Amino acid sequence: MAATSATTFSIGSNTSASIKVGLLSQSKASCVKFTSKNYPRSFSALKATNSVSCESESSFLSSESCAALKHSYITKARKHNLRSYGYVQPQASYKVAILGAAGGIGQPLALLIKMSPLVSELNLYDIANVKGVAADLSHCNTPSKVSEFTGTSELADSLKGVNVVVIPAGVPRKPGMTRDDLFNINANIVKTLVEAVADNCPDAFIHIISNPVNSTVPIAAEVLKQKGVYDPKKLFGVTTLDVVRANTFVAQMKNLKLIDVDVPVVGGHAGITILPLxxxxxPSVTFTDEEVQELTVRIQNAGTEVVEAKAGAGSATLSMAYAAARFVESSLRALDGDSDVYECCYVQSDLNDLPFFASRVKLGKNGVEALISSDLQGLTEYEQKALEALKPELKASIEKGLSFLQKQPVSA
Structure with a gap:
């Protein structure tokens, strides 16, 4: 192989001689995941020889991760028939708004999105305490300009010209709070925010994180319908965390390289509605019946695992921020023209008799291009029974969201 200069992958200065990336790794030892399915096109830094090397003194990439990085990077480069370029700086050209940016999910999510070279502007909105978050983030030497917006009077301005809206706003369940209490608070928050999105950036991709996602996405859909701007291809419930957890737990159990593992997760985003296939x-792997049961239950209850570990001091904020950032990056790549972007998410669906359903989808410039129905074919008896068992609960959650709006009319 011809000699080539070292290429470093971690977020760094725009003026650096190399493009540096540090987002969206699924490997415990690496801060970057480049595979044929999750490859940030805009992160390209290709020498004339079409070869890649990693600095030996780099402390954040293991030799194993570096080798995997080289292999998948070169494979993807060849697949897209990239010509020989020098170091190509990414073109930051997309505007992202985070509604609820001062919260436990919002802050780490804002940091991760700030690291994306595809983002030119990052608008941070919350009802309070967002000014300091924005000032802090604005010191990071990555391409995007950070702006802060505080209170309902500035909500509309935070959404002008936005391409992707991410909504982690809401409250986590606290001791003494019933699920109905949580639902009523978060449902009203999502309703208000989506009304503003409909009025100010109706063509944007909308990513709903606020729980309960099984109900808040139908609420958002109904708000957009009543506003006359509903596009089912652009409304997403972010269920990526279920996939991230499934990949992690399977890799741990089967001693696999995490960077290679991909487990589709379908259904919904709570309890038994979460169904890892x-x-x-x-890669193909064999599970015993006991392992399937153990993994399925753990993936379904992983949120409780975190809450208990934090001893009442919080919920799954960091892993949720990571998963949401991965989904945002996938959306940005799709908007940027990448034709090879697939993610699991909760969307309007016709894969079964439920109006909303989480499944793997193909993303494109206009949102959902295709629902991947093949994942639901050839299921085992266990998976088929689990699928049938989740449907009544998911249906009830959807209907609960829709009935909420009958009591809370949409603002004109």
């Missing part, structure tokens, strides 16, 4: 795991 373990028999569809890539």
């Amino acid at each position: 373990l028999t569809k795991t890539k």
Whole structure:
């Protein structure tokens, strides 16, 4: 192989001689994941020889991760028939708004999105305490300009010209709070924010994180319908965390390289509505019945695992921020023209008799291009029974969201 200069992958200065990336790794040892399915096109830094090397003194990439990085990077480069370029600086050209940016999910999510070279402007909105978050983030030497917006009087301005809206706003369940209490608070928050989105950036991709996602996404859809701007291809419930957890737990159990593991997760985003299709795991792996049961239950209850570990001091904020950032990056790549972007998410669906359903989808410039129905074919008896068992609960959650709006009319 011809000699080539070292290429470093971590977020750094715009003026650096190399493009540096540090987002969206699924490997415990690496801060970057480049595979044929999750490859940030805009992160390209290709020498004339079409070869890649990693600095030996770099402390954040293991030799194993570096080798995997080289292989997948070169494979993707060849697949897209990239010509020989020098170091190509990414073109930051997309505007992202985070509604609820001062919260436990919002802050780390804002940091991760700030690291994306595809983002030119990052608008941070919250009802309080967002000014300091924005000032802090604005010191990071990455391309995007950070702006802060505080209170309902500035909500509209935070959404002008935005391409992707991410909504982590809401409250976590606290001791003594019923699920109905949580639902009523977060449902009203999502309703208000989506009304503003409909009025100010109706063509944007909308990413709903606020729980309960099984109900808040139908609420958002109904708000957009009543506003006359509903595009089902552009409304997403972010269920990426279920995939991230499934990938992690399977890799740990089967001693696999995490960077290679991909487990589709379908259904919804709470309890038994979360259904990991373990028999569809890539690379192909065999599970005993006991392992399937153990993994399925753990993935479904992983949020409780975090709450208990934090001893009442919080919920899954960091892993949720990571998963949401991965989904945002996938959306930005799709908007930027990448034709090879697939993610699991909760969307309007016709894969079964439920109006909303989480499944793997193909993303494109206009949002959802295709629902991947093949994942639901050839299920095991266990998976088929679990699928049938989740449907009544998911249906009830959807209907609960829709009935909420009958009591809370949409603002004109």
